[in-house]
Amino acid sequence: MTFKEKIHTENPKGYAYIYTIGCQMNTYDTERLFFILGGLGYVKTNDLHRADIIVCNTCSIREKAQEKAFSFLGRVPPLKKAKPHLITIMTGCVAQQEAEEVFKRNACIDIVLGTQAFSRLGGHIMNVLNGRGQITDVEDSPAIYEAMPDFSFIDNDKVSRFVTIMQGCDNFCTYCVVPYVRGRERSRTPESIVEEISILADAGVKEVTLLGQNVNSYGQKEQICSFSDLLEQISRVSGIERIRFATSHPKDLSDDLIYAIRDIDKVCNQLHLPVQSGSNRILKKMNRGYTKEQYLERVGKLRKNCPSIALSSDMIIGFPSETRADFDETMDLVRRVEFDGIFAFAYSDRPQAPASKFSDGVEDAEKMERLNELIQFQDEMTHQKNQALVGAWEQVLVEGLSQKKRHDEGENPSDFPQMTGRTESGKIVHFYGNNVCPGEILDVKIKYAYPHSLWAVQGR
Ligand code: SAH
Ligand code: SF4
Numbered sequence: 439m440t441f442k443e444k445i446h447t448e449n450p451k452g453y454a455y456i457y458t459i460g461c462q463m464n465t466y467d468t469e470r471l472f473f474i475l476g477g478l479g480y481v482k483t484n485d486l487h488r489a490d491i492i493v494c495n496t497c498s499i500r501e502k503a504q505e506k507a508f509s510f511l512g513r514v515p516p517l518k519k520a521k522p523h524l525i526t527i528m529t530g531c532v533a534q535q536e537a538e539e540v541f542k543r544n545a546c547i548d549i550v551l552g553t554q555a556f557s558r559l560g561g562h563i564m565n566v567l568n569g570r571g572q573i574t575d576v577e578d579s580p581a582i583y584e585a586m587p588d589f590s591f592i593d594n595d596k597v598s599r600f601v602t603i604m605q606g607c608d609n610f611c612t613y614c615v616v617p618y619v620r621g622r623e624r625s626r627t628p629e630s631i632v633e634e635i636s637i638l639a640d641a642g643v644k645e646v647t648l649l650g651q652n653v654n655s656y657g658q659k660e661q662i663c664s665f666s667d668l669l670e671q672i673s674r675v676s677g678i679e680r681i682r683f684a685t686s687h688p689k690d691l692s693d694d695l696i697y698a699i700r701d702i703d704k705v706c707n708q709l710h711l712p713v714q715s716g717s718n719r720i721l722k723k724m725n726r727g728y729t730k731e732q733y734l735e736r737v738g739k740l741r742k743n744c745p746s747i748a749l750s751s752d753m754i755i756g757f758p759s760e761t762r763a764d765f766d767e768t769m770d771l772v773r774r775v776e777f778d779g780i781f782a783f784a785y786s787d788r789p790q791a792p793a794s795k796f797s798d799g800v801e802d803a804e805k806m807e808r809l810n811e812l813i814q815f816q817d818e819m820t821h822q823k824n825q826a827l828v829g830a831w832e833q834v835l836v837e838g839l840s841q842k843k844r845h846d847e848g849e850n851p852s853d854f855p856q857m858t859g860r861t862e863s864g865k866i867v868h869f870y871g872n873n874v875c876p877g878e879i880l881d882v883k884i885k886y887a888y889p890h891s892l893w894a895v896q897g898r
């Protein structure tokens with residue numbers, strides 16, 4: 439325990455609970471919020487009833503995600519009754535999108551903190567404690583990640599961490615709310631990113647996942663450094679063994695980046711490359727900036743240079759005016775690419791995004807039917823891809839004890855603990871660990887394939 443941790447744990451100003459919804463960027467932002475709250479004297483708690491500050495970090499990508507935030511916050515009024523000094527904060531994309539409107543749905547919220555307003559949180563908390571009433575701050579503030587993380591305030595036992603390298607998005611896909619709630623695209627400097635990753639490496643982190651809505655365009659606007667140069671710089675940080683990144687936009691996937699994945703050892707043989715649809719007509723209406731043929735060309739070039747690369751994707755099913763023939767184009771693309779995994783979503787109208795004004799919405803029942811067809815096909819494909827690994831040797835970065843006990847295929851004569859880790863391609867592997875620690879990279883032999891994970895034995 440560090441000195442700072444000791445002071446705060448023994449004499450905290452209070453406890454902070456954060457409920458996180460949404461993408462990996464929100465997970466990263468939640469850690470940032472714990473650093474900020476830690477600096478103010480608040481200690482993290484996992485017990486909602488113990489909290490003096492409750493933060494709901496929200497997502498508005500689909501209606502369901504947005505409603506999840508309000509349903510969580512519906513639990514606050516009785517807690518506040520029991521503890522009147524309790525401070526409730528809504529942050530993230532719904533906060534940015536709804537601003538003061540939030541108070542109409544939940545009067546118990548004290549602070550609406552936009553996605554760019556983190557640096558002002560301390561002042562707002564002070565004002566609420568001083569009885570200044572409800573506060574809304576959805577103003578811009580460009581450099582929210584420039585302060586370096588302080589690990590004395592969070593659980594620092596993870597071997598793999600996210601690092602947001604850029605914020606916002608300039609692509610304006612017609613279905614998407616992100617450009618409206620995260621603002622214009624801006625990249626952090628390579629110096630600040632490398633410094634943060636060096637701090638993580640010193641704290642024992644072995645793997646980083648770089649985050650941005652479109653990492654392929656990293657640094658282009660500011661002309662500071664290309665994404666492949668950034669990967670090269672990060673690969674020189676000693677202690678970091680694996681580098682992943684998301685999300686890559688197909689229209690900006692350069693040959694340079696393909697060569698970087700092939701040539702930089704620490705860059706994992708894995709790529710998340712959302713296609714959204716296989717129909718050129720729909721891709722155009724989505725404003726994605728590529729055709730099905732161009733997407734397949736990029737996948738071909740990737741596979742030629744990195745033959746064993748694992749590919750995953752996002753799909754939107756039931757975009758306005760999508761016909762059965764458009765959906766068949768999507769199925770055709772999915773069959774041709776043979777993804778390792780996909781995330782498929784039913785299209786959801788977002789009032790701020792232009793597609794919400796498009797006519798010819800697809801009936802819910804039709805959307806679900808198509809979605810299920812796609813998911814069923816992909817589940818089988820994912821299982822097949824896992825089965826193809828049975829008998830192979832893989833290197834696994836050990837993450838820790840298995841959360842969920844697998845019904846294993848092997849024997850456990852020595853009562854070793856069940857551990858979990860990931861292959862370079864990102865697949866989850868369970869195994870009995872003989873004297874292994876999180877952070878180690880081990881050779882294992884794959885023995886059995888589950889639909890979404892693998893069973894292995896330690897070897898060599
Ligand atoms: N920047 C990333 C994705 C960010 S959002 C990219 O360009 O791929 C994550 C995923 O949510 C998207 O890939 C898309 O598949 C899905 N999504 C975004 N808006 C949506 C909407 N209105 N309805 C359903 N799914 C949506
Ligand atoms: Fe949304 Fe498109 Fe930007 Fe991704 S690239 S965040 S889908 S607007």
Ligand code: F3S
Nearest residue numbers: 460461497498499531
């Ligand atoms: Fe959701 Fe905002 Fe991420 S809308 S997906 S939390 S950028």
